[in-house]
Amino acid sequence: MxxxxxxxxxxxxxxxxxxxxxxxxxxxxxxxxxxxxxxEMAVRIEHHRQRRPGDWQLVEAPLELAAxxxxxxxxxxxxxxxxxxxxxxxxxxxxxxDEVALVRRRNEFLELLPAxxxxxxxxxxxxxxxxxxLGELSRRFCDESGRLHQAVAERCERVTFVTAGLPMxxxxxx
Numbered sequence: 001m002x003x004x005x006x007x008x009x010x011x012x013x014x015x016x017x018x019x020x021x022x023x024x025x026x027x028x029x030x031x032x033x034x035x036x037x038x039x040e041m042a043v044r045i046e047h048h049r050q051r052r053p054g055d056w057q058l059v060e061a062p063l064e065l066a067a068x069x070x071x072x073x074x075x076x077x078x079x080x081x082x083x084x085x086x087x088x089x090x091x092x093x094x095x096x097x098d099e100v101a102l103v104r105r106r107n108e109f110l111e112l113l114p115a116x117x118x119x120x121x122x123x124x125x126x127x128x129x130x131x132x133x134l135g136e137l138s139r140r141f142c143d144e145s146g147r148l149h150q151a152v153a154e155r156c157e158r159v160t161f162v163t164a165g166l167p168m169x170x171x172x173x174x
Contacts, residue, residue: 004122005121014048016167026078028057031059083125124149128149153170
């Protein structure tokens with residue numbers, strides 16, 4: 001089963017996803033997309049590390065998310081991806097942004113997602129609830145993340161929106 005968990009910054013979405021992963025009783029592999037490019041992000045990453053159980057496997061996948069999912073997915077495993085919007089940021093505005101690579105990596109991810117065995121929990125920031133940003137890159141990021149979320153939600157059996165730590169089910173497996 002695949003589940004997308006959306007929410008705003010500090011909404012409780014990652015903690016909720018971690019509780020779900022723990023409740024599966026499966027071995028968990030945490031696929032981290034964040035990169036510590038500054039001190040503040042390093043602190044955020046450390047906060048997430050401290051909260052996770054020590055027996056969870058950590059795989060850093062800032063760019064090649066599809067390859068990591070394919071490598072680690074198994075019927076007896078839960079994969080927790082945190083987070084899709086950081087992955088998208090890495091593709092859009094990383095050290096070497098590349099339009100062709102962005103499209104290729106996004107398409108590889110979307111094509112692979114429905115076929116993955118085991119449990120897959122995807123966390124992402126919902127950024128489309130505010131005003132349209134002024135900057136070109138910010139607008140593109142909002143557009144790309146909105147399109148990505150729609151495509152991922154279509155491929156997931158369950159979609160949950162978290163706000164104030166409270167999960168609201170948007171889509172449920174039939």
